[in-house]
Amino acid sequence: MKNEKIQFPIGGELSQKISYGVMIACLFIGNMFKMKAEVMGFSQADGIKGYEFIFSGLGIVFLLLPILLLCLDFINVSSHLKQLAHFLLPAALLVLLLILRLNISAFLGGTVGELDEFVSINAGSGFSGWIYLLVAGFSTYSGYQHYVLKKGEKTK
Numbered sequence: 001m002k003n004e005k006i007q008f009p010i011g012g013e014l015s016q017k018i019s020y021g022v023m024i025a026c027l028f029i030g031n032m033f034k035m036k037a038e039v040m041g042f043s044q045a046d047g048i049k050g051y052e053f054i055f056s057g058l059g060i061v062f063l064l065l066p067i068l069l070l071c072l073d074f075i076n077v078s079s080h081l082k083q084l085a086h087f088l089l090p091a092a093l094l095v096l097l098l099i100l101r102l103n104i105s106a107f108l109g110g111t112v113g114e115l116d117e118f119v120s121i122n123a124g125s126g127f128s129g130w131i132y133l134l135v136a137g138f139s140t141y142s143g144y145q146h147y148v149l150k151k152g153e154k155t156k
Helices: 013-026 050-054 057-074 079-111 127-155
Strands: 031-039 042-049 119-125
Touching: 013 057, 013 127, 031 050, 031 079, 031 127, 042 050, 050 057, 057 079, 079 119, 079 127, 119 127
Parallel strands: none
Antiparallel strands: 031 042, 031 119
């Protein structure tokens, strides 16, 4: 018997389910986005909480997609579509979060206008936003690797 290396994808079904739970928890703990404004030497920092974010328009997608991914095993869908969903839906969340963060920065930077020399506004991701971003990236990579490996096994 040869010494063969067994390659497993990073993460698996259990780690993906844990990551979806972490994504949901991040929406209710801490700030998703943070802003800092400096006006003539005085500074004020504030943040957007995840629960405030999800109940204002597009943010509900960041709650519903991880719930859908958790419930995907109970929905009667082909395994190919389930594997594809575990890859594409976290990727969509990752892209949406990055676009939203860039839009907030552009909006806040554009509202200053003529007061550029007196006012400075910075926006970024809060702690929960960074955790959500990292976990969505992990889920995307894990789903991609799992999808490619499973697809490769069927063709062999």
